[in-house]
Amino acid sequence: MKILIVSVLASFFFCEASNSFNRVIELTDRFLEVKGDSQWLVMFYAPWCGHCRKMEPVFMQTAQSLANTPVRVGKLDCTRFTSVASELGIKGFPTVLFLKGDEVFTFSRDRTREELVDFARRLSGPPVKFIDSCTDMQVALQDEKLFFVYVGERKGDLWLAFETSAKHLQDHLMFFAIEMDCLKWHLKEAKSPAVAVFKEGGNIVMPPIGLDGGVNETVQQWILAEQFEDFVRITYGNLPLLLKTGKILVLVVVDEDKVGTLTHEMDTFKRDLEAVMRKNQEEFREKVQFGWLASPEIGNSIAITTLPLPCILAVNSSSYQYFLPEKESSILDQEEIVEFVRAILDFSLVPQGGRSYSTHFQRTVFEASVSLGQMWRGNPVLTSVLFGLPLGFLSLICYSIFCGDIMEARDDDEDQLIDDEFHEKKE
Structure with missing residues (x-):
């Protein structure tokens, strides 16, 4: 019996500790004081925001997936702590930021657990991850669907351009650096140093850079062009x-x-x-x-x-x-x-x-009409109230502005006519 009680208590304690460890931390305005002490993935929300409520379970799953990483996961109510939202430039809800030191990265991909976890995992490390052994390279080949790799000695213009691109694109892509020996079977035609992308079970080596092109611009543009699966x-x-x-x-x-x-x-x-x-x-x-x-x-x-x-x-x-x-x-x-x-x-x-401006205007009008149609099909009564009441008030205002003078002029004419008739009778 004692063993059973101890087992139950131990299980209860473990569950509570696990839940506490995996939970999303509710942040306050003191966050500005401590944000530089750790790496943070934070969702900034408003209680009235429907998209925020929809994202909350996804964010909880993200916190559980990041439980054994150095990334701390939190959320902050921007309606209560407006100073924090203002300091970090929050303009819409929900907004997800990754903060490490003085660097702030905004999440802009699809709001799924996988995308959020990958976003935090990429940013939690250095822009370029150095692979020291061929075994680690094999692990990367198995774990990563798409990544860019610099092969060769880490110096020279090509390395500096690769490192610069990695810093700019770290929130979207994964970058590695390794010696040529570990990839000689995969990159048989490449000469060190080289830049390559691995995706869909194969690889593509970046072509040589021409003498007329800047190294930084060429490397970054090639990475942008090859950043997706086929x-x-x-x-x-x-x-x-x-x-x-x-x-x-x-x-x-x-x-x-x-x-x-x-x-x-x-x-x-x-x-x-x-x-x-x-x-x-x-x-x-x-x-x-x-x-x-x-x-x-x-x-x-x-x-x-x-x-x-x-x-x-x-x-x-x-x-x-x-x-x-x-x-x-x-x-x-x-x-x-x-x-x-x-x-x-x-x-x-x-x-x-x-x-062009005309095309942009046409697109804006089209998207507005589509949104209005979706609102009407979803809830015609609410749509009628939302647009009917403002239009009614606007009509009254326009009527009072443009038709009020006409009514006053008509009244003045009638008064003048009565006065004229009165004077004629008197004479």
Whole structure:
């Protein structure tokens, strides 16, 4: 019996200690005094924020995943501690920051546990992680889906450019440095020093830098161009980074259901585009990034129209201009898709859209109308109240401003007419 009681108490204590250890710390205005003493992943929220409430369980899971790391996880109510929010420049909710020393990094990817954990894990270490043994390199090859590596002696312009790029992009990408001996079987054609990217079970070595190009700019632009897998799922979180690749984005626009699955037609269409990418990888790799949009709202916003599904949409990441096939996308075969991409690359197709003021205005109006339509379909009564009452008050104000003088003038005319009639009778 004593053994049972001791076991129960020990289990209870362990659970309590574990929960205490894994919990998200509720921070106060004293956070500004202690934030430099440790590494912090902090969610800044407001109690009335629906997105904050939705993110809270994800953030709790993130805290549990980071329990055995040097990263401390906390959250702060910006409506109570406004001085902290003002000091750190918090302008929207929820905002997630990683703080270490005087450095502050803002989380801008999708709000999932995996993305948050990877974000904290990358920033908790140095910008470039040094691999001292070939065994550690094998571990990195197994654990990391995509990473960049510098191979060779850590000195010279190439190393400095790689290190600078790592500092700028640490919150998005993983960077390693290692001696050539551990990678000679993987990078058979590379000469030390070299920069390479490992992704999807293979690797790509950065081409030699020409004499007319700056080393820093060339290395960073190459890293930005190669930072994604060959066929990537595009979301609001990674779209800003995709627009920095300088490539043509060739996307298949589909619509996932609530459980994240596609209809047979859309899945087949998506696989066809992926097959095109695999077969023509060498031809298109340097200039084209293939991917798929699970949220048609992104594609509709780019094209400023409601696209038919499934659909192929190509976007110039530099100018934000877009291209659509002349034929209906759903009836295109693989060869026609290849010809469509080639026509974009040789400037045979006329682009649409872009970033001009008129296009931006059209896009703003379109997105506003779409949002209003979604609100109406979701809750027509509330939408009527939200927009009906302000419009009613505005109408009354306009009426009093523009029609009040007319009524007063009419009254004056009537008074004058009565006075004239009175004088005529008197005479």
